[in-house]
Amino acid sequence: MITTSGLTKVYESRGRQVTALDGVDLHVREGEVFGVIGQSGAGKSSLIRCVNLLERPTSGTVTVDGVDLTALAGKGRRAGKDLRRARSSIGMVFQHFNLLSSRTVKDNIELPLEILGVSGAERSRRALELLDLVGLADKAKSYPGQLSGGQKQRVGIARALAGEPKVLLSDEATSALDPETTRSILQLLRDLNQQLGLTVLLITHEMDVVKTICDSAALMQKGRIVESGTVSELLATPGSQLAAELFPVSGAHTGPDRTVVDVTFHGDAATQPVISQLSRTYNIDISILGAAMDTVGGRQIGRMRIELPGRYEDNVVPVGFLREQGLQVEVVEETLTEETVVQDAATLLVKEGAK
Amino acid sequence: MTWSEMQPLLEQGTVDTLYMVLWATVVTVLGGLPLGILLVLTDKGGLLQNLPVNKVVGAIVNIGRSLPFIILLIALIPFTTLVVGTFIGPTAMIVPLAIGAIPFFARLVETSVREVDHGLVEAVQAMGGGIPTIVRKVLLPQALPSLISGVTTTVIVLIGYSAMAGAVGGEGLGSKAVTYGYQRFDTTFMLVTVVVLVLIVTVVQLIGDGVVRLLARRGRTA
Numbered sequence: 001m002i003t004t005s006g007l008t009k010v011y012e013s014r015g016r017q018v019t020a021l022d023g024v025d026l027h028v029r030e031g032e033v034f035g036v037i038g039q040s041g042a043g044k045s046s047l048i049r050c051v052n053l054l055e056r057p058t059s060g061t062v063t064v065d066g067v068d069l070t071a072l073a074g075k076g077r078r079a080g081k082d083l084r085r086a087r088s089s090i091g092m093v094f095q096h097f098n099l100l101s102s103r104t105v106k107d108n109i110e111l112p113l114e115i116l117g118v119s120g121a122e123r124s125r126r127a128l129e130l131l132d133l134v135g136l137a138d139k140a141k142s143y144p145g146q147l148s149g150g151q152k153q154r155v156g157i158a159r160a161l162a163g164e165p166k167v168l169l170s171d172e173a174t175s176a177l178d179p180e181t182t183r184s185i186l187q188l189l190r191d192l193n194q195q196l197g198l199t200v201l202l203i204t205h206e207m208d209v210v211k212t213i214c215d216s217a218a219l220m221q222k223g224r225i226v227e228s229g230t231v232s233e234l235l236a237t238p239g240s241q242l243a244a245e246l247f248p249v250s251g252a253h254t255g256p257d258r259t260v261v262d263v264t265f266h267g268d269a270a271t272q273p274v275i276s277q278l279s280r281t282y283n284i285d286i287s288i289l290g291a292a293m294d295t296v297g298g299r300q301i302g303r304m305r306i307e308l309p310g311r312y313e314d315n316v317v318p319v320g321f322l323r324e325q326g327l328q329v330e331v332v333e334e335t336l337t338e339e340t341v342v343q344d345a346a347t348l349l350v351k352e353g354a355k
Numbered sequence: 356m357t358w359s360e361m362q363p364l365l366e367q368g369t370v371d372t373l374y375m376v377l378w379a380t381v382v383t384v385l386g387g388l389p390l391g392i393l394l395v396l397t398d399k400g401g402l403l404q405n406l407p408v409n410k411v412v413g414a415i416v417n418i419g420r421s422l423p424f425i426i427l428l429i430a431l432i433p434f435t436t437l438v439v440g441t442f443i444g445p446t447a448m449i450v451p452l453a454i455g456a457i458p459f460f461a462r463l464v465e466t467s468v469r470e471v472d473h474g475l476v477e478a479v480q481a482m483g484g485g486i487p488t489i490v491r492k493v494l495l496p497q498a499l500p501s502l503i504s505g506v507t508t509t510v511i512v513l514i515g516y517s518a519m520a521g522a523v524g525g526e527g528l529g530s531k532a533v534t535y536g537y538q539r540f541d542t543t544f545m546l547v548t549v550v551v552l553v554l555i556v557t558v559v560q561l562i563g564d565g566v567v568r569l570l571a572r573r574g575r576t577a
Contacts, residue, residue, distance in 0.1 A: 054480055054481060077404065078402070087480070088483030094474060098475050101497065103496070112483070115479070115482050169481075
């Protein structure tokens with residue numbers, strides 16, 4: 001639905017060049033919720049703004065719903081008629097809502113329809129319908145200044161949907177909201193994604209957002225996508241930073257001659273009593289060092305760090321048993337330092353982003 | 356001078372002043388508003404970025420603003436005669452008044468429009484809105500309270516200018532104050548004229564503030 005290839009954006013400021021996007025290839029499938037996560041300055045914002053060409057990429061192409069937007073844009077700074085028409089079928093919601101304080105809620109939602117040249121009666125009908133859809137039917141005549149942050153974002157979403165877009169871009173839509181409101185907005189986005197088959201591309205610095213609604217995710221660092229895939233693919237990728245961040249597990253070896261493994265459960269395996277089976281089948285004692293369980297995109301997913309007695313050489317068979325059960329198993333080296341460093345770096349990254 | 360002698364003079368003066376100021380305001384808004392918007396749009400990073408145009412318009416506005424009004428008034432006599440057919444009387448005065456106030460108002464418009472949150476412009480761009488849409492549906496409505504304040508200030512400046520114009524063949528309260536108060540040493544009349552001018556300015560300011568307050572209330576809890 002959305003494809004970028006070799007997307008590059010270089011800003012020039014006082015003779016200095018800053019590369020915000022460094023050859024980004026992104027592919028968002030129709031009907032999925034795709035999250036791009038990264039710390040501030042990683043280029044996520046430039047990326048989403050390049051998708052509807054609010055920002056002109058320096059090179060590379062953007063295709064949305066089969067239309068090459070970069071070709072429509074032409075050379076000039078101003079957006080031509082074709083690009084403007086293409087934009088009107090891409091909804092966008094913003095971190096700071098960007099509602100017109102001089103217009104009522106209903107008139108804000110009608111604005112994109114005015115631009116599309118829809119007649120007054122039809123505009124009014126659509127706006128009320130959309131207000132109902134986002135649960136603000138009673139706020140039609142209010143002004144944005146009279147609404148709470150969550151309500152404003154609901155209006156923002158209704159406005160973005162007015163042109164009946166197939167794609168919704170969300171630029172840190174929940175970053176200015178408290179956790180509870182964030183959850184309700186994410187729920188709304190999820191519902192819209194499912195009810196309307198809307199494809200959603202969102203950028204965020206909050207891992208929770210990815211966890212709550214994303215089918216797929218990409219991690220951005222220094223203008224590049226360093227990891228990308230569906231959430232289950234990522235969890236199945238050994239050494240994935242995103243997976244480690246989505247399900248952080250910790251715990252060090254309690255002594256020498258012990259094997260520590262990280263086990264990732266998803267799908268059917270999550271509901272099987274594998275640990276007790278392992279314990280009974282091989283008659284070994286297993287200690288659990290750390291664990292995290294959650295529902296991602298409606299599926300039960302978990303990670304667990306367990307410790308088995310004996311060196312790895314002694315545990316080849318039990319580890320093989322776990323793999324046979326369809327679990328993803330990663331052996332944690334005794335020299336934990338390196339792994340810890342990577343995980344800490346990832347944690348730090350997301351924490352910094354949250355600020 | 357007795358009150359019954361003063362009264363017709365004051366009435367005629369007030370009518371002439373209001374006539375000059377009102378029409379000069381209309382012309383000033385019609386001329387200054389597009390000019391101010393042009394200054395914002397053509398500026399660096401603006402939607403119609405065009406630095407040569409921006410610099411030229413900016414320079415003209417600056418020259419217009421730094422010229423003392425009394426000099427402008429005299430310098431414009433040939434132009435006024437060309438447009439109105441005479442350079443004397445309230446109608447003729449509308450020309451120099453408006454030309455004097457346009458650059459001033461254009462700068463006020465520029466400041467007001469620049470203050471509109473760029474995020475709103477971006478939101479409308481993302482909806483597929485072009486520059487005319489952005490100007491009509493975002494910049495002007497969002498800047499409206501601030502623009503009204505600007506108009507109020509401009510009207511008051513024009514009242515001041517119109518009094519000055521009275522000294523150079525215009526009509527109005529200024530002219531009456533000069534003829535009767537200053538040249539005939541009638542201090543009482545002079546004072547009464549000043550009081551009337553103060554009253555007019557106060558009323559204009561009150562009306563302007565009232566409209567701004569009315570507009571601003573929309574954004575807050577009613």
